[in-house]
Amino acid sequence: MSLSFTISHRDGKARRGQVHTAHGAFDTPAFMPVGTAGTVKGMMPQAVAGTGAQIVLGNTYHLMLRPTAETVAALGGLHKFMNWPGPILTDSGGFQVMSLADLRKVSETGVIFKSHLDGSKIELSPERSMEVQHLLDADITMAFDECIKWPAEEAEAARAMNLSMRWAERSKAAFKQREGYGLFGINQGGGYMHLRAESAKRLSDIGFDGYAVGGLAVGEPQAEMFETLEAVVPQLPDDKPHYLMGVGTPADIVGAVMRGIDMFDCVMPTRSGRTAKGFTSRGEVNIRNARHARDPRPLDAGCACPLCQNHSRGYLHHLFKANEMLGPILLTWHNIQFYQDMMASLRAAIEQGALSAFANAFLAKLDEGDIPEIST
Amino acid sequence: MSLSFTISHRDGKARRGQVHTAHGAFDTPAFMPVGTAGTVKGMMPQAVAGTGAQIVLGNTYHLMLRPTAETVAALGGLHKFMNWPGPILTDSGGFQVMSLADLRKVSETGVIFKSHLDGSKIELSPERSMEVQHLLDADITMAFDECIKWPAEEAEAARAMNLSMRWAERSKAAFKQREGYGLFGINQGGGYMHLRAESAKRLSDIGFDGYAVGGLAVGEPQAEMFETLEAVVPQLPDDKPHYLMGVGTPADIVGAVMRGIDMFDCVMPTRSGRTAKGFTSRGEVNIRNARHARDPRPLDAGCACPLCQNHSRGYLHHLFKANEMLGPILLTWHNIQFYQDMMASLRAAIEQGALSAFANAFLAKLDEGDIPEIST
Numbered sequence A, B: 001m002s003l004s005f006t007i008s009h010r011d012g013k014a015r016r017g018q019v020h021t022a023h024g025a026f027d028t029p030a031f032m033p034v035g036t037a038g039t040v041k042g043m044m045p046q047a048v049a050g051t052g053a054q055i056v057l058g059n060t061y062h063l064m065l066r067p068t069a070e071t072v073a074a075l076g077g078l079h080k081f082m083n084w085p086g087p088i089l090t091d092s093g094g095f096q097v098m099s100l101a102d103l104r105k106v107s108e109t110g111v112i113f114k115s116h117l118d119g120s121k122i123e124l125s126p127e128r129s130m131e132v133q134h135l136l137d138a139d140i141t142m143a144f145d146e147c148i149k150w151p152a153e154e155a156e157a158a159r160a161m162n163l164s165m166r167w168a169e170r171s172k173a174a175f176k177q178r179e180g181y182g183l184f185g186i187n188q189g190g191g192y193m194h195l196r197a198e199s200a201k202r203l204s205d206i207g208f209d210g211y212a213v214g215g216l217a218v219g220e221p222q223a224e225m226f227e228t229l230e231a232v233v234p235q236l237p238d239d240k241p242h243y244l245m246g247v248g249t250p251a252d253i254v255g256a257v258m259r260g261i262d263m264f265d266c267v268m269p270t271r272s273g274r275t276a277k278g279f280t281s282r283g284e285v286n287i288r289n290a291r292h293a294r295d296p297r298p299l300d301a302g303c304a305c306p307l308c309q310n311h312s313r314g315y316l317h318h319l320f321k322a323n324e325m326l327g328p329i330l331l332t333w334h335n336i337q338f339y340q341d342m343m344a345s346l347r348a349a350i351e352q353g354a355l356s357a358f359a360n361a362f363l364a365k366l367d368e369g370d371i372p373e374i375s376t
Helices: A045-050 A060-065 A069-074 A078-082 A094-099 A126-136 A154-174 A193-206 A222-235 A250-257 A268-274 A306-310 A313-321 A326-351 A355-368 B045-050 B060-065 B069-074 B078-082 B094-099 B126-136 B154-174 B193-206 B222-235 B250-257 B268-274 B306-310 B313-321 B326-351 B355-368
Strands: A004-011 A014-021 A024-028 A030-033 A056-058 A088-090 A102-106 A111-114 A121-124 A140-142 A182-187 A210-213 A242-244 A263-266 A277-280 A283-286 B004-011 B014-021 B024-028 B030-033 B056-058 B088-090 B102-106 B111-114 B121-124 B140-142 B182-187 B210-213 B242-244 B263-266 B277-280 B283-286
Touching: A004 A326, A014 A326, A024 A030, A030 A056, A030 A326, A060 A069, A060 A094, A060 A121, A060 A126, A069 A126, A069 B313, A078 A088, A078 B313, A088 A126, A094 A111, A121 A126, A126 A140, A126 A154, A154 A182, A154 A193, A182 A193, A193 A210, A193 A222, A210 A222, A222 A250, A250 A326, A250 A355, A268 A277, A268 A326, A277 A326, A283 A355, A306 A326, A313 A326, A313 B069, A313 B078, A326 A355, B004 B326, B014 B326, B024 B030, B030 B056, B030 B326, B060 B069, B060 B094, B060 B121, B060 B126, B069 B126, B078 B088, B088 B126, B094 B111, B121 B126, B126 B140, B126 B154, B154 B182, B154 B193, B182 B193, B193 B210, B193 B222, B210 B222, B222 B250, B250 B326, B250 B355, B268 B277, B268 B326, B277 B326, B283 B355, B306 B326, B313 B326, B326 B355
Parallel strands: A030 A263, A056 A088, A088 A140, A140 A182, A182 A210, A210 A242, A242 A263, B030 B263, B056 B088, B088 B140, B140 B182, B182 B210, B210 B242, B242 B263
Antiparallel strands: A004 A014, A014 A024, A102 A111, A111 A121, A277 A283, B004 B014, B014 B024, B102 B111, B111 B121, B277 B283
């Protein structure tokens, strides 16, 4: 028996569920903080768990290059390595090969690329991706796919989708099934709905433990992303988790949950936390702005994170101006707390059949903008 | 009544005591983690307290330039600003003006210098230093002094000592006495014992709540530092705390405690934590060394910090190789924990009249060197 998924509530297309893995369960809709190289940047794993996060993501591409999957395995697997006892999902490496590696060469076999770290020649194929993710000991393994740029010509989108579907078959064949571990397929096809439909059908025929929508969050407008989800999600098996890769802003996530997505990952809260951008219930705040220098108020009065409980906007402003590590530490923590609080609210709203009302109020408040400046 | 100091045990020249301040008490001998710009770099204040630290140091020079003492005061003072409810000592700014500022001009009045941040012209005098430290709300204020390089010619050492003593008088006159707050004088005189003796006499005549030994830890050999302490400390008032500024290595601190020092501060544990150097019971370890890459053992098996409890040397090595923030976060935490554990052991040894035996064993183990490499 691989991992299991149970749906306890539905509200429109949205689902409230739970995924059971070898390392415990996580509630959906879920946001997975990104732990690229075996750490959610700037956060202790205990702090990540303390925000309510139940599953984190690790990056196959980064970890296979450094410290190598074999080293992680020698040190007990990724859970022990990073001291995250809960569920872990690893991506397949396909997306990072496209976005980070130099001199890629794609063939039927796989991808040959130069490491962005030391220029060494590395090969990644469906079989090697499965092997690496197995060595990392991921609870959820992603099929190896080719991710293309948006927008793409139809012929290019079709070629990449067809290759990805053949790779999905090979991923399934190479994946070593174990109790509580699962393999997700990835829907591709760019902005072409007939390609997306064909991809959904072929993935469903192969049979996976979950289905991801790939090739989005690569620069397309939100409206196009939502249109794609409206077309694609209903064609994915209903009884399996639906995962929208690399998304996104709070508004993206709310909209995608309403369109039937169960799982998300994105570097936005962590990256923004390092670049002085805080997510609040009233939209994003750039804490470097001089208006915050003597502001004694918390970043977001409703937030229970250590930043909002213990420190002023003025202090956080100072930390970023002085390039102090504690600035990114505190703001990353806050941003992950904001995302997890949002997910908890979405789950509660689905349970109550009140998702639409919650979404309207949440999005309206986001649009209000930051609290007014105070005179100091 | 200013702050008070009680000595409960003595062992040779060493003393076990407690200093009571407006923001609570701290046990001596004490090591004060350095919170230069209103943060112990890379650590949450709760974590600092969790290591056993009871007092931290803030830097007048840094804080007066950014965010300015007036801003800290507007935000409730340094305790509230940095969320450190316990005692805080601030230095006078004199040492940083010497080591960091550009184009200093020293006169009887004070020092005029250019800010290393924006080149603006700033004046620091005994009166302004007292004002800044008052605005910061330091429990322990340091007299403003001129710190010179080591070694210095006798005439130069005498000139600077005499100026510092006149400034000490002006510091005392300008210091606003409040319940639980105190002012420390700083002994100067370089490597010239008759100058040090004269300085001790003049400070004692002025009368302070504690006495610091300044102008050490500026590059002199440990033997010279110990010789200076042996000459100077007996000439400081016995019933007040003795503070050795900017020191030092674990061996420096053990030796100085045996020579009658009660308080220390040093950037070494925090700075080393950011540059991959860990303090252990068997000496310093450079975690970037390749021998650690697949080592499943903790950095220091006897340590209770989150790094040693939850992570392998291999993981820490990876974090530093990958330039992940969590490396400095975890290693800084460990190093501060190591220093606080050392201070707790020193205090216990003094209570038991066993300091000499403890020091011999502690220093011998430090000299053993790191645990042997394991084959992996």
